[in-house]
Amino acid sequence: MKGLQEALLGWYRENPRLLPWRGEKDPYRILVAEVLLQQTRTAQAIPYYHRFLARFPSLKALREAPLEEVLKAWQGAGYYRRALHLHRLAQEVEALPQGYAELLGLPGLGPYTAAAVASLAFGERVAAVDGNVRRVLSRLLAWENPSPQRLWRLAQDLMPPGEAPGEWNQALMDLGATVCLPRRPLCSRCPVAAFCQGRADPGRYPGARKRKVREEALAALVLWGREGVYLEKLEGRFAGLYGVPLMPPEDLPARARAFGVEPRFAGEVRHALTHRRLRVEVHVAPWEGAACRREQLVDPGEKPLPKLMEKVLRQAQAFLAHEGILPLPHAKAHRIKPFQPD
Numbered sequence: 001m002k003g004l005q006e007a008l009l010g011w012y013r014e015n016p017r018l019l020p021w022r023g024e025k026d027p028y029r030i031l032v033a034e035v036l037l038q039q040t041r042t043a044q045a046i047p048y049y050h051r052f053l054a055r056f057p058s059l060k061a062l063r064e065a066p067l068e069e070v071l072k073a074w075q076g077a078g079y080y081r082r083a084l085h086l087h088r089l090a091q092e093v094e095a096l097p098q099g100y101a102e103l104l105g106l107p108g109l110g111p112y113t114a115a116a117v118a119s120l121a122f123g124e125r126v127a128a129v130d131g132n133v134r135r136v137l138s139r140l141l142a143w144e145n146p147s148p149q150r151l152w153r154l155a156q157d158l159m160p161p162g163e164a165p166g167e168w169n170q171a172l173m174d175l176g177a178t179v180c181l182p183r184r185p186l187c188s189r190c191p192v193a194a195f196c197q198g199r200a201d202p203g204r205y206p207g208a209r210k211r212k213v214r215e216e217a218l219a220a221l222v223l224w225g226r227e228g229v230y231l232e233k234l235e236g237r238f239a240g241l242y243g244v245p246l247m248p249p250e251d252l253p254a255r256a257r258a259f260g261v262e263p264r265f266a267g268e269v270r271h272a273l274t275h276r277r278l279r280v281e282v283h284v285a286p287w288e289g290a291a292c293r294r295e296q297l298v299d300p301g302e303k304p305l306p307k308l309m310e311k312v313l314r315q316a317q318a319f320l321a322h323e324g325i326l327p328l329p330h331a332k333a334h335r336i337k338p339f340q341p342d
């Protein structure tokens with residue numbers, strides 16, 4: 001075990017990834033980076049990390065900011081629940097607690113994120129097992145479908161005594177991110193190849209996690225006028241964000257009647273969530289006449305919108321442009337693709 005530990009740490013010290021949060025000791029900044037990395041690729045996360053911290057440089061600044069502003073700063077990074085959790089966490093604690101067990105109880109902190117913050121910021125000896133580490137360890141031990149507990153125990157046992165635990169966690173993560181790649185691992189350049197039991201057939205380890213993905217059909221109703229688009233506060237998976245009315249397709253006629261409009265079909269957009277694939281029909285209608293409440297038409301650029309709604313508005317905009325109709329407000333902010341009639 002000692003040989004493996006020395007080989008990996010030696011390699012890491014010579015080849016660390018240059019990331020803006022490397023060497024960071026402020027637990028809040030580490031937390032923001034780790035929360036972003038939960039579901040956003042590293043290269044994509046970097047500009048959001050800088051933007052978010054420029055606007056909310058401390059837990060106090062985040063606590064004092066309105067939720068809508070926090071969601072707006074997160075816009076584009078996706079998975080808004082993470083921003084909601086960060087904001088809620090800031091209301092709950094004055095400062096981040098220093099122990100893994102206490103961090104684990106906070107909004108949005110699962111075992112990985114709590115361990116990353118505890119080891120990197122506070123030097124606690126606790127293993128952080130993310131997807132990269134899961135892959136590396138499963139291959140090293142040729143384990144096909146290890147349980148999270150088994151992997152965590154192994155990661156914990158492998159942690160060398162006396163070394164900085166955060167450095168060890170990062171070394172494993174970097175190995176997974178740059179050498180032990182999911183599809184084509186670079187075994188000939190791997191510092192721990194001599195210890196790897198899965199090297200002969202790395203693609204076998206770990207076995208694929210089965211994820212049930214359901215298809216869901218929805219309809220979006222884009223009501224537009226000169227002043228803007230009708231947006232409402234969304235609920236459920238998009239709680240806290242804004243969007244046009246979204247509903248099962250069979251409910252569209254009744255909603256359209258309630259608004260006093262006769263919408264036209266403007267195309268379809270697709271959107272993938274963690275466990276669902278959404279197929280959303282986009283319907284558009286000018287909102288005018290007696291039923292229209294102009295004060296409810298707003299510029300979509302001023303509200304936090306989930307990515308799905310950006311796609312819906314782009315599709316509506318492309319359709320209206322194709323028809324030679326008044327463009328939606330804030331059209332420039334939504335990069336418009338040409339409308340493709342069926």
Ligand code: SF4
Binds near residue numbers: 136180185
């Ligand atoms: S030898 Fe290959 S499979 Fe094994 S840990 Fe290194 S890169 Fe991964």
